[in-house]
Amino acid sequence: MSKSEDKTRFNTSAKPNWCPGCGNFGIHTALKKALLKLELEPHQVILTSGIGCSSKIPHWANVYGLHGLHGRTLPLAAGIKLANSDLTVIAEGGDGDAFSEGMGHFVHACRRNINFTYIVHNNGVFALTTGQTSTTGKQGFISSSTPSGSIEMPFSPAALAIASGATFVAVGYSGDTMQLSDMIAKGIEHRGFSLINIMQICVSFNPKRNYKWYKERIYKLESENHESTDREKALNVALALNEDRLPTGVFYQRKQAVYEDSLPQIKELPLVKHDIGSIGIDGLMADFV
Ligand SMILES: Cc1ncc(C[n+]2csc(CCOP(=O)(O)OP(=O)(O)O)c2C)c(N)n1
Numbered sequence: 001m002s003k004s005e006d007k008t009r010f011n012t013s014a015k016p017n018w019c020p021g022c023g024n025f026g027i028h029t030a031l032k033k034a035l036l037k038l039e040l041e042p043h044q045v046i047l048t049s050g051i052g053c054s055s056k057i058p059h060w061a062n063v064y065g066l067h068g069l070h071g072r073t074l075p076l077a078a079g080i081k082l083a084n085s086d087l088t089v090i091a092e093g094g095d096g097d098a099f100s101e102g103m104g105h106f107v108h109a110c111r112r113n114i115n116f117t118y119i120v121h122n123n124g125v126f127a128l129t130t131g132q133t134s135t136t137g138k139q140g141f142i143s144s145s146t147p148s149g150s151i152e153m154p155f156s157p158a159a160l161a162i163a164s165g166a167t168f169v170a171v172g173y174s175g176d177t178m179q180l181s182d183m184i185a186k187g188i189e190h191r192g193f194s195l196i197n198i199m200q201i202c203v204s205f206n207p208k209r210n211y212k213w214y215k216e217r218i219y220k221l222e223s224e225n226h227e228s229t230d231r232e233k234a235l236n237v238a239l240a241l242n243e244d245r246l247p248t249g250v251f252y253q254r255k256q257a258v259y260e261d262s263l264p265q266i267k268e269l270p271l272v273k274h275d276i277g278s279i280g281i282d283g284l285m286a287d288f289v
């Protein structure tokens with residue numbers, strides 16, 4: 001059997017230790033399916049992550065991985081892509097990682113358009129730290145950090161991404177692995193920054209948003225003839241934040257030059273492939289003496 005026929009090549013011998021029923025299992029499966037669909041090999045892919053239940057994912061995918069600091073999955077991914085643009089770079093993490101600690105990085109990633117994919121496991125809580133309200137939690141949400149109900153309004157990650165200049169914005173659901181693997185594959189194929197914001201089930205700390213709750217509310221944008229190249233329409237859909245109707249699909253996409261194509265140093269050849277044998281640093285070092 002050739003390497004590319006081995007459908008188990010992204011599996012690890014260690015098994016994920018997420019809670020039984022956790023939506024991260026669906027995302028994990030969808031990611032591996034997407035990598036198989038794109039006929040990628042393990043050595044061509046790297047996953048970066050922050051801190052959280054979701055951010056443990058690089059441990060359980062047989063690709064390169066870097067489990068970083070809370071809120072810092074995006075600068076890791078950006079740095080890796082700029083150093084070795086031959087790699088397929090995927091950043092992962094939770095909503096706390098993306099939209100609390102890492103919010104500044106998120107806006108800049110959207111506007112810079114470096115060619116990598118960001119998969120956000122959005123469960124509306126800080127799960128690893130046992131369930132504090134996050135920026136995407138519902139107003140009134142009762143948790144250990146908001147015992148009388150959250151006062152703040154949640155925001156829309158998709159709307160912020162579109163407004164910040166992102167060139168590929170999709171929203172998925174952890175319970176629909178088929179749709180999700182397609183969406184992740186499309187995101188990876190997109191040249192530029194791609195956001196896959198996934199509504200993720202957290203059975204332990206956000207139990208009201210369970211499989212039944214989502215099933216009653218989820219619908220596919222494609223069934224409503226959504227035009228994903230129309231930025232204004234996409235923004236309106238993203239801004240709706242209607243708890244009773246939750247759209248999934250590619251909200252918005254457009255073609256735009258990627259950041260690394262405009263950098264003369266790496267335009268033709270990835271930085272890691274540059275010949276540095278002929279570069280002398282003696283003159284530079286002499287300045288320090
Ligand atoms: C700088 C820093 N601040 C806070 C923490 C504590 N902390 C660990 S995980 C986490 C939140 C995790 O929530 P999320 O990113 O949504 O991931 P989930 O566990 O829900 O998948 C926090 C606040 C930390 N590890 N580092």
Ligand SMILES: [Mg+2]
Pocket residue numbers: 052094095096121122123124125126127134
């Ligand atoms: Mg979370």
